[in-house]
Amino acid sequence: MATMNMVQALNSAMDVMLQRDPDVLLFGEDVGFFGGVFRCTEGLQQRYGDQRVFDAPIAEGGLIAVAIGMGAYGLRPIIECQFADYIYPAFDQIVSEAARLRHRSGGEFNSPITIRSPYGGGIFGGQTHSQSPEGLFTHVCGVKTVIPSNPYDAKGLLISAVEDDDPVLFFEPKRLYSGPFDGHHDRPMRPWTDQPGSDVPIEHYTVPLGKAAVVRPGEDLTVLAYGTMVHVALTAAEEMDIDAEIVDLRTLLPVDIETIEASVKKTGRCLIVHEATRTGGYGAELSALVQERCFHHLEAPIQRVTGWDTPYPHTFEWHYFPGPRRVGEGMKRVMVG
Incomplete structure (x- = not known):
């Protein structure tokens, strides 16, 4: 066990899966050299190289389209859309292609992709960095939608998402990134600050999808x-x-x-x-x-x-x-x- 906040738990989940499965890739906006705008991917490119952890353009439709192709080929890509508000240009790829690929192909192809995205408000990010679009995706058959509330669940759920053979949207509440949250909102949370976290296993474990x-x-x-x-x-x-x-x-x-x-x-x-x-x-x-x-x-x-x-x-x-x-x-x- 180790004490982790949600950022560290998510980083640990991706670290575990990159080490465990050579078919896992990680790419997105600023996830490589910079380590992600909220530092969720910090150090992973240095550890696994720029062929498995790499930056991508600000072109969400292209990111998801490439990931769908990778998944059909047999890889398990993790994609980060830097904010949930940025996911709308990829909406058609997610709901028309990723969600339907396994069913449309009669099971010949899968779309085992995980789309991570910080969501919700709390950092004064404004209207293009603070939205909560989960209701749009829960309408779509073939896509799973996950939102964790604590570091332990965040790691276990993310590992389950990466191992799942269907596309998973993994929304990460920004106000919970930095550590324990007492439920009050009298001040903005700063997800990049170092605050105490929770006990999280350092090794591989899963929290099942679809279980409250x-x-x-x-x-x-x-x-x-x-x-x-x-x-x-x-x-x-x-x-x-x-x-x-x-x-x-x-x-x-x-x-x-x-x-x-x-x-x-x-x-x-x-x-x-x-x-x-x-x-x-x-x-x-x-x-x-x-x-x-x-x-x-x-x-x-x-x-x-x-x-x-x-x-x-x-x-x-x-x-x-x-x-x-x-x-x-x-x-x-x-x-x-």
């Missing part, structure tokens, strides 16, 4: 969250003194509906929390799933606490995020409903 984690058992209500919002929900539950069961989804697609269903049927109440905008957000799908499977067990209407339905507000981003106060108010609405 109950990070706080409870009896009064179920909170469904992922990424940074897991920590916000934990803080809100402590401050409100509510016996909330908090489920960290970890993988959005495929989602662990069995864990969700068991929790909601036990508590009879459900609150959904995410940073992305409300309308068309992933929380709407979760709400529908809970309604379909748990209707007769619900004691109150399902509630959502999300980002506002506005273009990303650069100046007011810390008001845009759901914080402990807003999540706590959501908990109260569910409890009195």
